[in-house]
Amino acid sequence: MNYEERMQNVAVLGAAGKMGSGILLLTALEMADLSLKPEGKGKKYVINAIDVSDEALQGLMKYLRAQVLKAAEKKIVALRSVYKDHPALIENADIIDQYVHDVIGLVMPSTHLASALGSNLVFEAIKEDPELKVKIFSYINENNKNQPWFFTNTSSIPIGELDEKAKLGGRIIGFHFYNPPAVQKLVELIPSKNTLKEVSEFAQAYAKNLRKVLVPSNDVAGFIGNGHFMRDILYATGEVEKLQKEFGFVESVYAMNRISQDYLIRPMGIFQLIDYVGIDVCSYILSVMQSYMKQEPLHCPLLDQLLALGVKGGQFSDGSQKDGILKYEKGKVVGIYDPGKKAYRVIEEFKAKVDEKLGAMPAVQPWKSIVGNPGKEDILKAYFKEIGDAKSPGAVMTKAYALKSREIGVGLVSSGVAFSEKDVNTVLLTGFFHAYGPVNDYLN
């Protein structure tokens, strides 16, 4: 079965979810491109969009239509030549309409898992629950005659274990998109030691066609992305624990969020990123990782405490941020949750006081101006030199944070998760949009 044949019948499990909908979109576009090639004529392409509720699937179709329209508008130059032999399609608007129609026509929404039984390739983006995943994989594998290949989007569960428990014979690989898949360039590729060579090769060809940056990761729970992110969370929440005796809780959260965003020149502060991913998701990933790494404490009491109080973060279906540790107004952080008072406190009330305690911040452009700046290497060197020399509490905390982030990155290589420090940096640069990789020598 060659690449095109394998792509003729695909299933996406959890298709209406945040990750699933992105995977569905990208895969449907790729399949449409194959079907519209001269050699694709007359061949049938199907992508089964499987999820648990009709309502969610209807929402998915709406999302899909809007996104395919955007994609079509963007690649209209190429589409005009794709449809050059259709005399009735004259204007860009005609061609764009037809393309949207053609892509949407490939998608078969379904609430029945049995819809995956004719597929050659199964993308899985369901809940991060090893038992559920194994159960579903086993069902499909036992009832699908095509010996399907499984691409799991798990961000933390070892692939080898899923393979073994579902008896997939190496026909599974970790193909971990970043959120949102349609935008993020990064994909972590995680073959287990038993993953078949042809599955890996196919994955690479597919990623290339989707123009993704592929970073290989070893099959160790958490892989590279969450391997760094989760430990970053543990460090930041640990610092809040220490700091709150002196600063107070909300003040400490504000301080660490500011250090991790403004001082470290990242796109989001650590607590905003936790909210973005979802406190429940973060907590769950930590627990999955903990179950495979018993020797390292990977538990965050603060996240559990917030969850117990019903503070969850995550996003609304339109992509806007729900309140979590932080409170948002029009996308801006305006408050911080105080578990003691069970209420948000307005940042403006204590901001000035905490900023004063942190001391003057060395002048640097914000992340937005640095991330794409061709001269950023020199700017960062000069900035961190200043941070290294400065004695203000803010600078000292920044230095400690940056060194910790570096230590986590180096640890991912020494523990065999990542193949190189460069891979770690690539994941943070492309998957987390950092302006620089954590493994650097700016502070040496």
Next chain:
Amino acid sequence: MKKLRRKVYMVAGYNTVSMGTGRKEFNPKKERPGLEEYIREAGQGTLKMIGGAQNVDECAIGNFMGSRFNKQANMAAFFPFIDEGLRGKPAIRVEGACATGALALMTGIKSILAETAEVVLVIGVEVQNTVKAIYGADILAGAGWYKDRKEGHAYFFPGQFSDRAGAYYEKYGREKTRRAFARWYRNAIENARLCPTAQEYHNSTKDLEAVAMMEPNGRSFVDHLNVFDCSKVSDGASSIAVVSEEGLKRTGIPKDQAIEVIGFGQVAEDLTKKPIEQTELSTSKLAVKKALESAGITIDQVGTAEIHDCFTIAGVLAVEAMGLAEPGKGADYILEGNTARDGKFPINTTGGLIGWGHPTGATGVHQAVTILEQLTGKAGDAQIKLPADRPYGLTVNMGGNDKTLVSVVYHRG
């Protein structure tokens, strides 16, 4: 051409802002003024200067594709919306793609010459930000032959002029030509920065030529031009009064605050035919030749021109079509600094189509307004000084790919 049977003047020019990307107040997500509001602002601007609607005998409005951009036709009937005093007066709407504005002027000129009117209110308008650029390209493609659309580029007109640019690169050298394009862009933006209604008035890019040297990318746009080589999508209206000597008296405007139409050339070429020569604007050349001949002057007596730089390549080719440079030497002429505001022959002194903006149906009128301002010393910060031996101003307004052309020669009244 026969000598004009009586004198024709233009007075009381008015431009709205050329609205679109680049203007600080432009927000594509917010509701913006509609077509009728641009028409009213421009029309009232001129009426105020000529003593009100009671002084107007006839009205002409130029609009290219309002029927698609705004789902609006029958625009002659907007004149009474500008001012109740225009109810019951003759009004007409004309169209000739991007030469629409100048066709509206010609309509006014001919009414004066036909002695049916002493004062004609002329407006040009286009509101194009109602659709995304990719769909606007479909609409603007109507300036070409509809049967060529299927074979054409997604961005139809950029595609047509990209082909001209490619041919010019091949014949006369790519590197030099791209540098000339970048210089053209810089001149356009620097001039626009001096004109508060210009779309690029707020442009603060430091090294304009460097950004304009960006390599064209045929996969996302066209092969031989980048976005800086193109005029932008604009909403705007311009207005002017075309008057006789009697009209001047009636409106109370002194002759030295008017420009006189000395000659014009109005020509059309077969829309169904491909260009005879990609590296030459032969119809533009003919229009300028006719205009100069009818005015009884040569290009050496012209001090400034407003030309139709819908694309940088069109600017280079227009320089050659006007006879300022030999074929293939237009790029050098620009690189030598001749067309800059402090050069020998300043062109597009308020930014032209690339800098001021290109509300398609309004452009021809805007060109006349700029010449009026320059020749009467009303151009504000954008004012240039015309040499005494070259007191004439020239406009070249082009519809489609060198198909419908109007060129006019002006002198201060």
